[in-house]
Amino acid sequence: MSQEPLLRVEKLTKYYGSRLGCADVDFELWPGEVLAIVGESGSGKTTLLNTLSATLEPSGGRTLYRMRDGQWRNIYELSEAERRFLVRTDWGFVHQNPSDGLRMTVSAGANVGERLMAVGDRHYGHIRETALDWLGRVEIAADRIDDQPRSFSGGMRQRLQIARNLVTGPRLVFMDEPTGGLDVSVQARLLDLLRQLVGELGLAAIVVTHDLAVARLLSHRVMVMKDGRVIEAGLTDRVLDDPREPYTQLLVSSILQV
C-alpha cells in the first residue's frame, strides 16, 4: 500500500432541506483498500455514497481526492468537465440495479466499450478485443458479446456492469449494494469475482451494503452508520467480532443463522 491515502473525507454533511442525510463523516481511504459502509435502511449509507461520488452536492465538508498527477483536489470544486472526466475514467460506480448503470438497448460489447470510446479509442478491433477480454474476466461467454443486456440474467447484468466500470482501469470504485436482488448462489459467485478483481487490480472500493456477510468477505474496514452518523469504524474483523457500540452489537446479533 502507498504511503498516501487516495481519498480524504472531512466533515461531510448532507441535508435534504431540514432533514438529515448524513453528518460529519470523516475518513481516509488508501489505494487498494476496500471500505464497507453498513447500517440499516435509512441510515444514510446511500446518501453518503452519492455525496462521495459527487452525484449529490454536500451541504458541508469536503472530499479530497488524489488525482493521477498526485495533486489533491476537492471534488466539489472541480469544473463539471473535469468531474465528468474523472467519473468515467478514474472512478467506477456499480449500481444496485444493473439497468441504472448499463445501456440496456446496446450490446454487451458496446456497453463495455463505451468508456473506451469516451476517452478517444477509435479502433473497432481494439475496442472489441478489450471488451472480449473483460467479458471473459467477469465470466460472460464470448458469444454473448453482441447480445443486449436485456437478454441477460440478473447476475450476468451485474457482472457486465462491473466489466463496464473497470475497463478504463479506475482507481476507485463505488458500489451500492452490488449483490442486492441476486439469489445467494449468484451472490457468492459475484462476491468471489469482486474480491478477485479488487485484489488483482489493486482497486480501492467503497461498498455500501446492509449485508454484513458482504462486508466480511469484501472489505478491509467497516464503517457502521446510524441515523446519518458514523457510530463505529474499524477493521472489519474487529468490528464484526467485537462490536463495541450497542447498535453494532444489535446488527451483528441480528444475522440469521442457518
Add this chain to the structure above:
Amino acid sequence: MNAIAQYNFAYLDEQTKRMIRRAILKAVAIPGYQVPFSSREMPMPYGWGTGGVQVTASIIGPDDVLKVIDQGADDTTNAVSIRAFFAKVANVATTTHTAEASIIQTRHRIPERGLAEGQILVYQVPIPEPLRFLEPRETETRKMHALEEYGLMHVKLYEDISRHGHIATTYAYPVKVEGRYVMDPSPTPKFDNPKMNMSPGLQLFGAGREHRIYAVPPWTEVVSLDFEDHPFTIQHFEEPCALCGAEGVYLDEVILDDLGGRMFVCSDTDYCEERREAGHRGHLAADQGEANS
C-alpha cells in the same frame, strides 16, 4: 390590389425575420452548434419543411433566385409547393437549375454539382440532435455537446459494425464540424457528406418543430465520424443512371413492373436533365427524336 398584399415580403414579419437572422448569425459564428430560435407557425404542417422555409424567408431578397428540391427532385409536391409559395409571397424568380440559383432549399439531398461561392443551401431538418436516440434527455445532450463528450456517437457506430459487419448508417450520418461540434447533417444520404466538407457555399439548417438553427459556413471542415479500422465510405452503385448514363452520382431505384423490373436514375433531376441536354444517354433513355416529339 391582389389578395396577397396583406402579407409582408416573404410571409414573415420583419421582427421575426430579424430574430431568425440573429440566430443564423450566431449559428454561422459557431459552426455546427444548434441555436434555439422561436419557430413560428407556417402555413404548412410540421415535417414539410417549416424550419427550412423560415430560414429561406429570413434570408431571401427580391433579387434572389430560388431553387427548391425534395429528395433531389425539382418536381415533387414539396418542392413545387414551396417554390410556388415563395414565388407568391416574395415574388422572387425561381429556377430548377442549380447553377442559376442563389438560394437552394433542400430536403434530403445536396445537388450533384455542389455549391458555388455565394450560393446558400438551406436544409429542412426533422431532428437536429444527433444524440437524440442515444440519449433521450435534452438537458444531458446539451451538456454532452458543451463538454465535447461524443463517445456515445461511436457507440452507435460500434453497434452497426457488430450487427452488420460494417457501418450501416446510410443517412443522417453524424459529422464533426471544424473539429468541435458533432452535427446531424439532416437525413441526407451519407453519399452527400463529402460535399459538405470545405464547401464554397453557405449551408444553413432549419428545424421548425424542434426550434433549432445550425450552420456550416463556407470553407469549413466537415468530417464524417468513423473508426480507424472501419473508415467512412459512401454508397456505390453497380450501374450508371438509366437515363443519362452518369456514374458516381446518387441514384434512385424506380420499380417498373411487378416482375422485378427496375431502373436506377439520378436522384438529382436537374443534373440528369442537363446531362441529357448535353447528349448523354443511358440505356433506357428515349432517343432524341422521341424526346422532341
